[in-house]
Amino acid sequence: xxxxxxxxxQQISKRRKIDFILHILFIAATAxxxxxxxxxxxxxxxxxxxxxxxxLFTNYPSRIASKAGLKSAIVGSxxxxxxxxxxxxxxGVGAAIYLEEYANKNKFTRLIQLNISTxxxxxxxxxxxxxxxxxxxxxxxxxxxxxxxxxxxxxxxxIIIVSSQExxxxxxxxxxxxxxxxxxTRWQTVAGSVLPSxxxxxxxxxxxxxxxxxxxxxxxxxxxxxxxxxxxxxGIMDSFTVMPIQIFNWxxxxxEAFHELAAAGIILLLALLLIMNFAAILLRNKYQKNL
Amino acid sequence: xxxxxxxxNLNLYYGTYHALKDVSLTIPEKAVxxxxxxxxxxxxxxxxxLNRMNDMIAGTKIDGRVEITGTDxxxxxxxxxxxxxxxxxxxxxxxxxxxxxxxxxxxxPRLHGIRNKQKLDEIVEQSLRQAVLxxxxxxxxxxxxxxxxxxQQQRLCIARAxxxxxxxxxxxxxxxxxxxxxxxxxxxxxxxxxxxxxIVMVTHNMHQAARxxxxxxxxxxxxxxxxxxxxxxxxxxxxxxxxxxITGRFG
Numbered sequence: 001x002x003x004x005x006x007x008x009x010q011q012i013s014k015r016r017k018i019d020f021i022l023h024i025l026f027i028a029a030t031a032x033x034x035x036x037x038x039x040x041x042x043x044x045x046x047x048x049x050x051x052x053x054x055x056l057f058t059n060y061p062s063r064i065a066s067k068a069g070l071k072s073a074i075v076g077s078x079x080x081x082x083x084x085x086x087x088x089x090x091x092g093v094g095a096a097i098y099l100e101e102y103a104n105k106n107k108f109t110r111l112i113q114l115n116i117s118t119x120x121x122x123x124x125x126x127x128x129x130x131x132x133x134x135x136x137x138x139x140x141x142x143x144x145x146x147x148x149x150x151x152x153x154x155x156x157x158x159i160i161i162v163s164s165q166e167x168x169x170x171x172x173x174x175x176x177x178x179x180x181x182x183x184x185t186r187w188q189t190v191a192g193s194v195l196p197s198x199x200x201x202x203x204x205x206x207x208x209x210x211x212x213x214x215x216x217x218x219x220x221x222x223x224x225x226x227x228x229x230x231x232x233x234x235g236i237m238d239s240f241t242v243m244p245i246q247i248f249n250w251x252x253x254x255x256e257a258f259h260e261l262a263a264a265g266i267i268l269l270l271a272l273l274l275i276m277n278f279a280a281i282l283l284r285n286k287y288q289k290n291l
Numbered sequence: 292x293x294x295x296x297x298x299x300n301l302n303l304y305y306g307t308y309h310a311l312k313d314v315s316l317t318i319p320e321k322a323v324x325x326x327x328x329x330x331x332x333x334x335x336x337x338x339x340x341l342n343r344m345n346d347m348i349a350g351t352k353i354d355g356r357v358e359i360t361g362t363d364x365x366x367x368x369x370x371x372x373x374x375x376x377x378x379x380x381x382x383x384x385x386x387x388x389x390x391x392x393x394x395x396x397x398x399x400p401r402l403h404g405i406r407n408k409q410k411l412d413e414i415v416e417q418s419l420r421q422a423v424l425x426x427x428x429x430x431x432x433x434x435x436x437x438x439x440x441x442x443q444q445q446r447l448c449i450a451r452a453x454x455x456x457x458x459x460x461x462x463x464x465x466x467x468x469x470x471x472x473x474x475x476x477x478x479x480x481x482x483x484x485x486x487x488x489x490i491v492m493v494t495h496n497m498h499q500a501a502r503x504x505x506x507x508x509x510x511x512x513x514x515x516x517x518x519x520x521x522x523x524x525x526x527x528x529x530x531x532x533x534x535x536x537i538t539g540r541f542g
């Protein structure tokens with residue numbers, strides 16, 4: 001008998017059958033996610049595409065659906081990101097550098113680490129309550145653009161810290177050794193050797209965190225980012241609104257026309273998030289090529 | 292030959308593990324000293340003590356003295372940055388920075404405050420020439436260091452270490468990740484460099500120690516078993532354990 005003739009072919013065909021069935025199951029599991037997303041997109045497109053016009057960008061919110069637009073909300077979202085981005089970048093990356101590069105690995109830092117990971121999972125409405133106490137009342141910043149941006153900064157800070165830490169940790173130790181062995185101080189090593197290698201990961205984390213902040217509603221509802229703002233904020237202490245809040249406001253009105261406006265707003269928001277995620281990918285690729 | 296490094300009764304602990312036991316050793320200047328011994332015998336640990344790279348490992352405790360030209364490197368008089376500038380190091384794996392060839396070499400001088408473009412150009416050329424890499428890379432200094440072969444990368448790392456003008460060069464199994472031809476080139480380079488630098492190398496390869504070094508130190512379980520002229524140690528060892536090791540009976 002040839003060594004390739006197995007007496008137990010039946011057992012093999014049974015193994016193959018299990019393999020085949022699971023293969024189908026895994027495809028189904030993937031398909032459900034994709035189909036749900038597609039259904040959502042189609043549903044929103046059907047409702048919203050007709051309202052997607054230049055007026056959406058140039059008109060302020062209005063009681064009359066045909067005159068209503070997202071201008072103040074779009075500008076509010078942009079302003080918020082512009083305030084948030086530098087603050088959260090400096091604080092988040094700074095904390096990550098401390099934890100990864102400077103701090104000793106002891107019980108205390110492990111406790112901090114656990115705290116940060118937990119904070120990343122705290123419901124956003126809780127941050128809203130914190131912000132209401134701390135910024136709006138405590139520091140007397142009022143229901144302003146600044147308060148809202150600071151709350152959002154707190155919200156995304158743990159995400160940025162954790163993702164930056166991962167990026168820093170991925171830098172091989174030999175690269176730090178090489179720098180130290182040349183007589184570099186810790187900061188010189190971080191700035192000259194570690195951060196350049198970790199930057200793509202750090203930036204990706206920051207952008208993804210910012211895009212999460214753009215889509216967040218709950219904490220800003222708490223601080224009362226006004227839902228009817230028919231003007232652009234003239235300073236950081238001015239009141240403001242952002243896109244998801246305007247969408248929330250429209251969707252809770254009874255008229256069909258406002259629902260369509262909301263759908264158009266959602267399309268815009270999704271497009272914005274898509275662009276930001278795409279930017280994150282581009283940035284990562286660009287830096288990786290330079291390595 | 293003048294003594295450059297004088298190690299006196301050095302004990303080193305990683306937590307409770309006693310990694311170096313009462314090591315006393317003198318290393319002469321402008322010569323090649325090789326550390327040999329089986330894995331885990333403490334030879335790399337001692338090498339990393341000479342530029343205080345062990346400082347960064349939590350739980351390391353050291354007593355005893357390591358004097359370089361008469362100054363204890365663990366005393367307050369010595370800044371670790373200055374020490375590492377004077378005691379360069381080349382690692383087992385070539386570890387260039389993800390930067391251009393030029394910026395890799397200029398990294399060290401820049402750390403120590405040299406900003407002048409012309410001065411940096413000079414240092415880069417001089418260091419690459421010393422590492423016998425200049426002719427191969429002079430036209431692509433802007434290219435990524437990762438575009439070089441493993442052996443070239445290691446010579447780049449040597450050039451990078453030389454760029455801060457050290458007196459001592461530590462080589463921690465610097466050829467173990469390289470092919471035989473690249474290894475040979477580095478060995479030739481070491482022969483050239485010993486006229487100007489004091490070289491201390493850790494190697495797993497006894498033939499390499501025999502080929503390249505002037506003095507050889509044999510370590511076992513954190514202790515110095517034998518230390519003598521390389522020829523003497525390989526042809527006529529005084530300790531039975533040394534003989535067992537170099538004849539391949541263990542290790």
